Amino acid sequence: MKQALFQMGHWLLHALGLLVLISLQSSLWPLLLGPFPPLLWIVPLVYFATYYPLLPAYFYVFSLALLASFASSAAPFVPVFSLGVLTALMAYLRKRIFWEGPSYLALTVILAALLYPPLTWLASSLSEAHPMAYPRPLAWVFQVLLTPWVAFAFFGAFRRLDQIFLSESMFRSSRGAIAE
């Protein structure tokens, strides 16, 4: 029971963090720093995809991607599909190459920032009545260049939250020694 409450608290804290990141990306950055913000909200989702066992990773990624879709006019299918594919890709990647530390998260965030726009284009073509026809390459370049730095900033906080809220076995499995 206690563990379930801790797990729920962990999810709620991440949902709150996601809300802050979305508002930073959609409001503070454009007001202060210009029209090409980094994909801040994707960083925690990539973290789950990179470090958690597959099933919890999908739970966190799907639920939080669905929340994030409320802040966009995009159909919920688009971010959920794109991040679902990315989660599978991260699981595949970490079985072949993995090292501890924030630089690995930064690498996966670069990959995610690179692949997310083409995946959303694919999802949009599959599902939307008016699919994406004119991508914004400049926004894409800025996202790839700026987003990984956020991974360095947040990695420690994510690990600390995991340590406090997750069970010992889950935390151990979330350190890269993937137990699937």
Next chain:
Amino acid sequence: MNFFSFDLRKILIGMFLLAIPLVLLNVEHNPEDSAWYKKPFLWSLGLLQSSYQGFVHTVSETASTYLNLVDLKKEARETEQANKELTIRLQQLDEYQLENERLRKLLNFEANASMELLPAQVIGQDISSDHYTLFINKGTRHGLKKLHGVLSTEGVVGYVFNPQPYTSQVLLLTDRSASIDAIVQRTRARGILSGRTATSARLRYLERADHAQEGDRVITSGLQDFFPKGFPIGTVTAVKTTDHSISLEAYVQPVVNPMQLEEVFIVLQTRGAEVGEGELSQWTQEPPSVQEEASAPEEISGLPSSSTEETLL
């Protein structure tokens, strides 16, 4: 290897994970619904965005106050001089105002009251770089409803598509999902305007015989009741023709750059308002031609010119 020895649990989990995106495919068929479960999230997001907007506003105000203090002495002298000039201009404006009121009464029309407008501040934008929406700090508690038109002083911005109690999401005319009934001002050809890129739109379903051409001005048709009739949208930059298509498509450069907006107006009620030619020139920022300048040398934006006065009288 036994072909039939498979892990049922893994297959079920896999099917479940695949089912979630497929279920969400159905959700998008009802994009108009403002579901209850979105409200707490969007309310909190609006709260955060408003506080960030307030923070940025305070910071910029403080910075500008400091910069102003630096040049205060110099400005004081300039202000004194400007004050004298303004006093003289104010007297002139009082005259114009009286004249304006008199002429309005004569014609018995409500120029500004024909549209009920609500000002709002832009507090955020879409998190997806390929969707063009804005968050504004007004919602249903302020009288906003879905499909209310959104304008700036220059032209059409978009329309409200996701109103929440204290904030709303505005679908910009540059978004590919937007649909605004529009006409080409010169030929009166009708079409549907939707977004193309971050800074351009396209006017579709124009008839081949309509002869739209580069430089034509595109205005609202007024048929949707979101906007007053004749409000500026943009200018045709190119016309696309294909042999097999029965209609034309024109690319339109909006008069407004929606991504650079800070304040907008929501059209709460159009009351069948129509923006006439005289008012259009007031909304668009184009400089008057040499001929116009010669005929109305003392024209002030928003006030009738001497030639207009003659017409009204």
